[in-house]
Amino acid sequence: MLFKILVVTQSKDVTVDYLISTYSDYIYWFRINVDQLDDYQIQVTNEGVILAKGNIWSISSSCIDAVYYRKISLPDLSSYESHYIPMMQRDIMNFIEGIVETFDKPCITKPSILRKAENKIVQLNIASSLGFQIPQSLITNDEVSAYQFCQEKTSIVKPLSTGRVKVPGGWEIIQTNVVNREHAVSGLSHAPSYFQTYVEKSEGEYRVTIVGRTVYAVRIDSSNTIDWRRKNAENFYQTVEIPIHIIELCYRLMDELKITFGAFDFIKMGDEYYFLEVNPNGQWLWLEEKVGIPISQSIINQLIKDVHLT
Incomplete structure (x- = not known):
């Protein structure tokens, strides 16, 4: 059957x-x-x-x-x-x-679970409480606070939700950008944004895809030092092992969010893995195609593991 x-x-x-x-x-x-x-x-x-x-x-x-x-x-x-x-x-x-x-x-994953799990404030709160190493962060609609934050150290800004905007003729993706410290931060009062201290990617970026308790970790080295997702970025991928304590933290975050799938993004600088975010409904096919990891099989296994055919 x-x-x-x-x-x-x-x-x-x-x-x-x-x-x-x-x-x-x-x-x-x-x-x-x-x-x-x-x-x-x-x-x-x-x-x-x-x-x-x-x-x-x-x-x-x-x-x-x-x-x-x-x-x-x-x-x-x-x-x-x-x-x-x-x-x-x-x-x-x-x-x-x-x-x-x-x-x-x-x-x-059920929509109600996705809504909570995708929320960047919820992620920041839970990840901080669990002990993830996280870049200094500020989520705000206050322009003065944002300006002061960005003056202290080089900072990036990213959208709180999916940065997909419909424009004439198609769609525009709002990605992570470095804040120009010489310019005033403006337009936030009705557009709360997510600011973080920039972390140098001296040891690359990591996409860690977890399905149930199956882990696929990939290191990404990119020509774009801000956001490897940009169209003009030249990226190199390799499967890697990551420390067990990082995996255990990911498991705990997934349990707190009640998700069985998570696409985690990390930056490694020195020996530290900095948590950026987890996408509970992230794309994964591109990784399977580029490096040959069987994420699809793990998703199928997760869906049918408790099914008993009659």
């Missing part, structure tokens, strides 16, 4: 394309692309949830073995009157999130 996994995502999610093409020999995938919601017929009743895609497939929530909640996007609603669109978007989110929340099967 096949395992039945519901994956909630969007139509351009190449990671899900990869999972379906790679693991369909023993998994039956039920894929919902939220941006194409009109392709699906979903019913929520007192008895449970029925999901269908036309005449292609139909399944009851009670028959699903696990759920993988990915990165969704909303449908194009431009054909509707503009004053209704915000309400429609909220209703779609409540619809989809409510369905995922009410599944009592293994899930990576």
Whole structure:
């Protein structure tokens, strides 16, 4: 028999394309692309949830073995009157999130857990209490405090949420930037931002991907000393081992956040590993492709490990 996994995502999610093409020999995938919601017929009743895609497939929530909640996007609603669109978007989110929340099967990761785990203030608070080494940090909407903080040492600024902004003709990604100490910090009163003391990456950056208790650590050496994610950065990757006490701290943070998947970012300077953030729904396929680590298999294992086929 096949395992039945519901994956909630969007139509351009190449990671899900990869999972379906790679693991369909023993998994039956039920894929919902939220941006194409009109392709699906979903019913929520007192008895449970029925999901269908036309005449292609139909399944009851009670028959699903696990759920993988990915990165969704909303449908194009431009054909509707503009004053209704915000309400429609909220209703779609409540619809989809409510369905995922009410599944009592293994899930990576429920939206309510993601919302808390993605919050940078929550991460800073818990990581500090656990004993992670963290660059000196300031999250504020106060321009005076931000200016004073940035005058003391070279500092970087980054968004509190996903720095993805829709602009004419596409999307713009707001990434980490060095603060110019000669310029006044402005525009924060309605735009709280995350400032940190710049840490020199003398020993590289590290992406540590953890699924359950399986750890994949990769060192990243980049031509861009501020943010290796920039398009023009030339990056070099190698799998490495990291100290067990760092892994144990990651486990404890994941337990506190109630997540079973986490993509951790560290900077190493000397013998110290500086925690930057953890993404509980981070991208991982690029690492699997570049260095050959089997993250996808670990995700599948995590989803089906407690499933008993009948």
